[in-house]
Amino acid sequence: MSKLRIALLDNSQGFFQHALRSAIDAEMVDREWKYAILFMVQAIELALKEALVRAHPLLVFEDVDKRGRTVSLLKAVPRLQSTLGDRIDKKDVDAIASAARWRNDLVHHEFEGDTDHLKSGFGRLMGFYLEFCRELLGHDVAGEVEEVLRKEILEIEGYRNHLSERARLNLDREGITAPNVWECPGCGIEAFVVQGGRNQCIVCGYSERVLACDECGTITFERGFEKVYCGNHKGLDAYRLVCLDCLYRGQEDWEERNAREWYG
């Protein structure tokens, strides 16, 4: 298994360097962003697999009993959470989901997007990758690349700071403030506006519905909810939209709960 391990991390770094070279080319030719991002996603996927293999060699396989295909980006998430616990936080999960989304969009859909969108998307994935390698794999990837690539890393980090600053100024100007500005799941910048049903990021354009939990009232992104069946009342099926915290907290019997509320 140690051979696979070396190959995974080596491979990951190889893709990362390709990604940076494409990012440098993209400064001249926009469409290179597509390849820069795809290489970056590949680097991330391999780094996640490396973390899984370190936890247990079989965890890298989609079906741990078969040792056939290896696990996908999104399927890696719950495994990483159960093996690394708190060391994988919501930000990490968002970044991985964003990587999967980028790949899907770039491979399966017609490619479009402005430079800000693509470059900030790339920067977000790069930031996650470097931190993941450093914190969870104990590997300083940025410190190992050649000078010209290291400069590119700094350039992209600076660019993201600039976007983030520009977003803050624009939001200030519009009078949109803290509770109505969230960190965007798309680009990771504090620029997702939830005011007046807008529900969109002013940097990358990402949009997602925002809902309130029927139980605790927490307001969050649509993906953070589950619809639970609460039984049948006078011929009508009843459902509740609950946040994941509420879903897992009480192991509530939703049908019984609803019956209680209906019939006292």
Ligand SMILES: [Zn+2]
């Ligand atoms: Zn965004």
Ligand SMILES: [Zn+2]
């Ligand atoms: Zn809730």
